[in-house]
Amino acid sequence: MAMKEMTEVQEEARRCVKCGNCLAQCPVYAETLEEPLAARGKMALVESIKEEDPEYSKRYYKILSQCLLCGTCAENCPNGVCGDEIIREARALLVREKGLTLPKKAIFKYFLDTDRLMPLVLKAGASLQHLFLEKIPEESGLRLRFPLPFVDSKRFIPGLAPDPFLGFRSGWFRAEKETMRVGLFVGCVSNYMFPRVAAAALDLFLGNGISVYIPGEQKCCGLPAFGSGDDETPRSIARKNIEAFAGENLDRIVAHCASCAAMLKLDYPVLFGPEDPFRARALAFSEKVSDFTSLFAGVWKPEPGKAAPGTRPVRVTYHDP
Ligand code: SF4
Ligand code: SF4
Structure with a gap:
């Protein structure tokens, strides 16, 4: 990865002219109304921080960590400041300098990036969660007495599915009258919590003449680690995911989680610098990646004013990371 130095990141942050155009769109600012947490405040902080500053690690990291990396500030910046990228780079610099916290290190290196541990632990969790949580009413205070480690007790986490997707x-699923071949990237949330979403995607593909290859050895996309400023773990995960889809003749690689799709398409190439021999493979892989919705928008091509076959009059929200 072409790692940026502090001076380069600060140079980029200095392009912010503090106009405040990004303020109204920042979801973190909307929730907290705290100026330092919007892109303008964070750019001011990044450009002025000094590594020898005693506040460098603690308060600085706390402020930087309160960002969803949604990119809305960058989209609304008239000056072309990529707030989300600068914030992630600043986190990465901090991690390079100070290292990851112990819980994050344990989760990223020994959980996300392993072949067996995550499936085993989550499978066990799916069996045991019934013992603890299912019989306790949602509103009961007892739930707060069994907090999950590292998780805010007020945060709602959906239950684990009994069997991961x-x-x-896994393997090949062939459509009759095949018109296209895609690889399906399932993602952790679908795999462990909502397998029915991945199953519905598979049905839609097959029903529309699209054959699907699902490599059983695919992993988490690596976004939780990447967003936290860890570059090593996602690089290792990216190599394994790219290998998992290699060797099959695929027209597209599709992710139905928009965050996973963005990670595979936009961030995998960033992980491998110009000198890295793996970069060409990462670029070729990311060029094939499509978000599920954008792929289907092209496949169905409904006539203007007419709904696509099988559509129902319902309101939906669309996650556009
Ligand atoms: S990040 Fe862009 S939109 Fe936000 S204050 Fe700076 S220049 Fe203005
Ligand atoms: S990336 Fe999103 S959450 Fe972070 S500062 Fe920009 S708008 Fe706010």
Whole structure:
């Protein structure tokens, strides 16, 4: 990865002219109304911070960590300041300098990037969660007495599915009258919490003449580690995911989680610098990646004013990371 130095990141942050155009769109600012947490405040902080500053690690990291990396500030910046990228780079610099916290290190290196531990632990968790949580009413205070480690007790986490999607669906699924071949990137949330979403995607593909290859050895996309400023773990994960889809003749690689799609398409090439021999493979892989919705918008091509076959009059929200 072409790692940026502090001076380069600060130079980019200095392009912010503090106009405040990004303020109204920042979801973190909307929630907290705290100026330092919007892109303008963070750019001011990044450009002025000094590594020898005693506040460098603690308060600085706390402020930087309160960003969803949604990129809305960058989209609304008239000066072309990529707030989300600068914030992630600043986190990465901090991690390079000070290292990851112990819980993050344990989760990223020994959980996300392993072949067996994550499936085993989550499978065990799916069996045991019934013992603890299912019989306790949602509103009961007892739930707060069994907090999950490292998770805010007020945060709602959906239950784990009894069987992960990849545990019972992997390999090739052939469509009749095949028009296209895609690889399906399932993602952790679909795999462990909502397998029915991945199953619905598979059905839609097959019903529309699209054959699907699902490599059973695919992993987390690596976004949780990448967003936290860890560059090593996502690089290792990216190599494994790219290998998992290699060797099959695929027209597209599709992710139905928009965050996973953005990670595979936009961030995998960033992980491998110009000198890295793996960069060409990462670029070729990311060129094939499509978000599920954008792929289907092209496949169905409904006539203007007419709904696509099978659509129902419902309101939906669309996650556009
Ligand atoms: S990040 Fe862009 S939009 Fe936000 S204050 Fe700076 S220049 Fe203005
Ligand atoms: S990336 Fe999103 S959450 Fe972060 S500062 Fe920009 S708008 Fe706010």
